[in-house]
Amino acid sequence: MMIDADTNYFTEVNTRLSGADEHVRKEVMKHVDYLAQKAGTSSAKILSGVPFRAAYQVLSDCRQNVESVFREKMRGPVAISPDSVEKMIELAEKSLEGWCSTEKSMAIVKIINDIKPEICVEIGVYGGRSLIPAAAALRANGKGAIYGIETWRPDVATEHATNETNDEWWKKIDFHSIKSDFYRFVAEHDLASQVRLIEAPASSVSGLFDTIDYLHIDGGHSIYNAAEDVIHYSKKVRKGGAIIMDDANWPSTGPAIAILDSFCDRVQSFNDDKGVIACIIYRKR
Numbered sequence: 001m002m003i004d005a006d007t008n009y010f011t012e013v014n015t016r017l018s019g020a021d022e023h024v025r026k027e028v029m030k031h032v033d034y035l036a037q038k039a040g041t042s043s044a045k046i047l048s049g050v051p052f053r054a055a056y057q058v059l060s061d062c063r064q065n066v067e068s069v070f071r072e073k074m075r076g077p078v079a080i081s082p083d084s085v086e087k088m089i090e091l092a093e094k095s096l097e098g099w100c101s102t103e104k105s106m107a108i109v110k111i112i113n114d115i116k117p118e119i120c121v122e123i124g125v126y127g128g129r130s131l132i133p134a135a136a137a138l139r140a141n142g143k144g145a146i147y148g149i150e151t152w153r154p155d156v157a158t159e160h161a162t163n164e165t166n167d168e169w170w171k172k173i174d175f176h177s178i179k180s181d182f183y184r185f186v187a188e189h190d191l192a193s194q195v196r197l198i199e200a201p202a203s204s205v206s207g208l209f210d211t212i213d214y215l216h217i218d219g220g221h222s223i224y225n226a227a228e229d230v231i232h233y234s235k236k237v238r239k240g241g242a243i244i245m246d247d248a249n250w251p252s253t254g255p256a257i258a259i260l261d262s263f264c265d266r267v268q269s270f271n272d273d274k275g276v277i278a279c280i281i282y283r284k285r
């Protein structure tokens with residue numbers, strides 16, 4: 001599947017290369033050259049932010065490989081400490097935007113400890129507050145990766161109406177800095193091996209997955225988006241796999257929840273401050 005490359009990422013790589021040692025530069029350029037060859041463009045164009053398209057897997061591999069080279073470099077003078085899962089949750093709460101409570105983060109960690117997933121998917125990453133606990137738990141397990149599906153684009157976030165206040169709020173968000181903070185956090189805390197980002201509308205990329213072990217649905221909250229995400233993704237979840245449905249207290253997520261209730265069992269839920277169920281954890285029957 002061909003997708004648009006994240007040009008911001010490659011211009012950031014270019015900036016990072018300007019201060020890098022010669023051998024790091026060479027190693028990174030090997031991966032960028034390979035990508036350029038596969039995408040029918042040049043490394044110079046890629047690094048200067050010229051838009052291009054490439055197969056999802058080729059882009060994803062390039063990014064993983066480039067981050068590994070930078071990480072190896074960082075292991076030299078500044079060793080990355082293997083922070084505990086609890087420490088990662090604390091750091092994410094302090095430095096990233098989002099809405100994941102400590103209670104919900106701990107529940108995410110428990111699911112990942114219990115089911116030891118290989119393939120995790122989170123729709124709606126925003127600042128990474130709920131993705132980071134999952135990634136930290138995967139690292140502690142020593143296996144598995146989480147695919148974050150996010151566009152960081154106001155036009156996509158408001159494509160289908162929810163309510164006026166919410167839609168206006170999303171139009172004013174500085175997605176660029178939220179996304180940069182998230183990527184920096186992943187790199188600085190050595191989570192790049194567990195985190196794969198797919199920058200595309202959720203409805204267009206469900207075909208990338210065959211079997212999902214853990215699914216967190218927290219993307220668009222319109223009636224249309226929430227139901228669409230459930231329909232496209234929950235059928236990929238294996239029997240016994242986990243599905244987290246966030247913002248269950250929104251009237252617009254009601255149809256999505258009715259669909260989930262029809263073929264999954266509720267195993268846990270969290271209430272909002274009015275005592276209404278706001279987040280539901282399901283097990284697929």
Ligand SMILES: C[S@@+](CC[C@H](N)C(=O)[O-])C[C@H]1O[C@@H](n2cnc3c(N)ncnc32)[C@H](O)[C@@H]1O
Nearest residue numbers: 098099124126129130150151157201202219220
């Ligand atoms: C509620 S936020 C996610 C919060 C995050 N999971 C947390 O716990 O902090 C919803 C996110 O979904 C993204 N989003 C909305 N519609 C989307 C779509 N169709 N495809 C992908 N992402 C989408 C928005 O950009 C937004 O960042």
